Amino acid sequence: MTGGEPPVGRITRRPDYLAAAKGRRFHTERLTAQGRLRDDGPPGGLRVGFTVTKREGHATERNRIRRRLKVAAQIAATQAGPAQRDKPVDVVLIGRRDALSASFAQLVDDVRQALGVVTKPKVPRDPSKDHGRPARSGGRGRGGARSPGGAGAAPQGAPPKRNS
């Protein structure tokens, strides 16, 4: 790397996207971020993926949104420093239409905030819940995985996510 910026990995597998979708979220008008700690996955630092759905616009506009987010993510990761960059985290940035016209500085700021929020462990408090989780996950977790709405609706289902 010439500029001294280490490359940020890219998520290319569908299962990784699905896994990230279950993690913490962060919303602005320009984007939605989803992230998870890759404690079981392959080694390496921060990885990002991009999703822009068809409802945001035509292919040209979606390409532009993704490209702006890509550069914004690179810059934000560089600013964040090695501590955050080397964390084994998958972050999926879902672009929205406002990312097309927003100022670039605003976009970088959005991504920086998103990295900060999303890369935190999912359950910062009450580790005792972890014991209850596997039992419930075996029973209801299957159903929750198929219908995200049901899992998200249960307020207690969200915090005891993972990582120990």
Place this chain on the structure above:
RNA sequence: UCAGCCGGCCGGGCGGCCGCUCCGGUCCUGUCAGCGGGUUCGCCCGUGCGCGGGACCGGGGAGGAAAGUCCGGGCUCCAUGAAGAGACGGUGCCGGAUAACGUCCGGCGGGGGCGACCCCAGGGACAGUGCCACAGAGAGCAGACCACCGGGCGGAUCCUCGCGGAUCCGGGCCGGCCAGGGUGAAAGGGUGCGGUAAGAGCGCACCGCGGACGCGGCAACGCGGACGGCACGGCAAACCCCACCGGGAGCAAAACCGAAUAGGGGCGGCACGCGCGCUCGUCGCGCAGGGCUUCUUCAGGCCCGUCGCCCGGGUUGGUUGCUCGAGGCGGCCGGCAACGGCCGUCCCAGAGGAAUGGCCGCCACGUUCGGGCGAUCCUCGCGGAUCCUCCGGGCCAUACAGAACCCGGCUUACAGGCCGGCUGAUACC
């Protein structure tokens, strides 16, 4: 100068910083087949095919529609024995171009425009079936409402001695069935004269229509036209007829590699309709039945229930397919043209949660606001309107839109701009 028609082309440029991908080269490096040397037989050293990783240098990197996926091909797999019998789908003036087309070019016919030009799903209605709503009397081998005419019947008035006649009336009957009124998208040629009870191609003239035949053209078709008294309506984006074309599925095709579960193969056990055969075995052959054979039919081919064991092997990941092609550009030649031939020259995206970009600065044209000079028009004037040009400020690089195996077309979307040719007005010479 204004209005318009046709064709072709572009569809941001320059610069700075950062980044992505592919190809080539150099260097460094990991692994390592092989080879050479050494060895205390553990291995070590050197070289190094191949497969990677990194740095640097050089080069390439979205569109005219990449889009819609509507046609035509290449390519891949499946099927392939015949008949092309039927069915289905498509095309539809003629000739040409092309690998092919529903595309293109040149003609023809019809329609529109003063014109340059533009538009047309444009075969067949004596092969057959069917439809022609509403309105209207009548709509397919047509019809008679009003009105018209003729002949009877009845009544009234007048003339007459009378017979009878004339006129009128309305009612009814028979006939004429043409023109007129009226209906309709369409009413069985038009105009005029003759003719007639009234009329009518009933007759005649001109026009229109049909048309043997002749001439021109490869043809569609055009020109002329004896003759015909006029008859033969429209709809085939209604069925249909005719001619021609058409196997199916698609790069998530397809091939190879690597890992877990089904189908598949082999062996064995059990089960197995009918007939025949014998060396009579739970054997062989044939028939029947069912299924498959990528629309059907015929022919042909293949398969057959269940349990156990063994063998062998999908989607998804990687590699290939994957970019040199009916290719681009230039010149010459042939052709009205589409296009073709020859020569020269160039290599021009190959991604794959998907590269070809992100950010910033400057520039144009527009547009808008303010001000100034000028011109024209309205007005007595103040003033107002329009246009041109100059200065300053604001907005601002902006349309439609992103390759996904590749070509040829079509269709649709599109800010702004450039070039060429042509037409009609007007002005000047």
